[in-house]
Amino acid sequence: MKITLTVNGKQHELDLNGNETLLEVIRDHLKLTGTKSSCDEAECGSCTVIINGRSALSCITIACDCDGFSVETIEGLSSGEELHPIQQAFLDKGAVQCGFCTPGMIMSSKALLDNNPRPSKEEIKKSLDGNLCRCACYQKIFEAVYTAADKMAK
């Protein structure tokens, strides 16, 4: 089945079997391995990408079901050497330990800030409720998102 997928602004024509998940296509076909594969059953949020402006789990999305959609992954955030303000805030606040959940956390945060530029602390917590951090870095992560929102609003 032939589909068109726009990933990080670049259009891809793909010929798929129909049983590939979006995560498999992003990582194995497009070689964008920043999006992580972890639980593979919609529990952990490591595979979070933004589909048509909303955070979504690529591990339970059938790639063929995204024909014509726009997908953003962690690779699309930085501009050359310059990190996106959310990425920079994660570094500045020490919100990264092992780093495995970080791409998913950042994509969920970006989806939040794109739709709600000045979220409250409660709104940040709520919007990251589908992202697990096994290092339990949550407090630093929430602080990083809050800081990024502040910077981006200025």
Place this chain on the structure above:
Amino acid sequence: MLINPIKFYRPQTIQEAAELYSSLDSVKLLAGGTFVVNNLKSSKKAGRKTNDNLISLKGINELKGSSLSKGSLTINSMATITEIFEFSGLKDNLSVLKDACSTLGTTQIRNMATIGGNIACRYTWTELPAVLIALEATLNFADKNNKPKSMSAEEFFLNSAKTDDILTSIVIEHDTDSFCSYQRFTRSAAIDLPLGALCIRTDIASGCFSNTKVVLNTTNSFPKRDSTLEAFLNGKKAADNIADSALNNIDENILGKLNNEYQEHMFRISIKNAVKNIIKDLKTK
């Protein structure tokens, strides 16, 4: 691949989907995918056979969106849970739908899951059945010949009515006079699946409960109406002390369906809070 080979279809109209659905064998419908795709993956992992054909309803524009007009809310079946709780028309009796949708799953699940998929999967541990029954929702389907059919949510869930039709929309009357409360409880704040969800809907006539519906769904059974509690509440004055008395008038058969003492305790607290909320709303209205 994490999913067995499958032939994928993405029809653009209900007619096209109905035709495909009737002509294919070993076929599964796909809405938001949060149940079905997980299920396809776990089945492959367990070595179980899965369906040969998958029909996605995501390309069908007729199945998207919600509207509120002439006193009723129509939610098309492919509306996502996020789209529903962001819908500005959810007021009065419809506010419990907003409450239920805003706590369902996680952010990503709410962005992906659809109300149609949530209903059609008939899982016992989702929140919406209790709310849809209490609000007397009507479920509209298209059969395999694309002929419309309707069924109440109560009939669909309580009587476990089987249907192989495509759910197209959910219609709920917007009632500015009734009072509703929704409660859910989980094992901990970090767990998204509810152990129980409870919805109470009532009219208040001359200061008394009337036409009350109490619906509970738990992780281990399909939703049930508590007719004992409904009978107790109907005709009683909507006063503060009724919340405590209500706890002595719960259907013991429903309590028997709960797994343990903790769940039973939480169910009692949920009932008490729901009744209290209704009385509070009555005072402020």
